[in-house]
Amino acid sequence: MGRGGRATATCCRKRGRLTWGASETLLSPGAFTSLASLLARRSGLLFEKKSRAMLERRLGPRLRANNLPSFDEYISFLQENPTEQDAVYQILTTKETYFFRQEYQLRAFVEEIIPHLAEVNSVNKRITIWSAGCSTGEEAYTLAIMLMDCPALKGFRTSIIATDLCRANIEAAERGFYRAGSFRAMSADLIAQHFTPEKGGYLIKPALRRTVHFSQGNLMNARDVRAVGRVDVIFCRNVLIYFGEAARQSVTALFYERLLPGGYLLLGHSESLLNAGTNFQAVHLEADLVYRRPSIDDSSSRIKASS
Secondary structure (H helix, E strand, O other), rough: OEOOEOOOOOEEEEOOOEEEEEEEEEOOOOHHHHHOOOOOOOOHEEEEEEHHHHHHHHHHHHHHHOOOOOOOOOHHHHEEEEEEEEHHHHHHHOOOOOOOOHHHHHHHHHHHHHEEEHHOOOOEEEEEEEEOOOOHHHHHHHHHHHHHHHHHHHOOOOEEEEEEHHHHHHHHHHHHHEEEEHOOOOOOOHHHHHHHHHHHEEEHHHHOOOOEEEOOOOOOOOOHHHHHHOOEEEOOOOOHHHOHHEEEEEHHHHHHHHEEEEEEEEOOOOOOOOOOOOOOOEEEOOOOOOEEEOOOOOOOOOOOOOO
């Protein structure tokens, strides 16, 4: 076997192209280390040694698609090719999401956080929310639906920004077509109100589509994060659990920077910043634990940070 796990006995050149036999090109331990390091630097995603076989299996077809004989050559190609990086992220990232996921947290957001922010922003009457790692858009559209008729926001201008690492996810979110699995926690009345039946699923209605601004963005890229602007609330649920420790620290520091004083960060149920050494305050709501950037004057806040 050659350098980088090249299975020389199973591939050869034929009229300028590579052909493979029954065996796959293998990802050697050294090539795995290089690939995992590259993915961690570029995307934050953590792949431990036990992930080597999975990466070999999932990314092997990309070598053939790009006519490359070894993972070493593929890694060099990947470093310089943003289009290929996007293809890899699409293959490797988890896309399990649906409308009104973690409903208890959404209820706490609308019933406790939004009234507090409405009070704080009563003069400028503007609230901006960022869905970071929005996948195919279900979370962002859920937030838009919940805020449409929120009494506390009457007369307010609300902005919802949604970003994701994968271009294909953003394109799917902008298209707004969803199959039945995305609606497992959504009532039939809300589906009828905001979606039009189409063959195989439902298409989002234009009125709801216009309420969310989607764009591709990498949480590991400070320029992408800062392009979002300053926001009042960040939803980043079930994203950081796939990151390494250094990447989590980097991203949470950028979240802190992007939040306006008094702004909130909402994570997934299995994610925590407790004992993480950040400047965020933990805030216990009735039904959830969230994180908050301290405001200049917290003395008048109705929502108190945990001691």
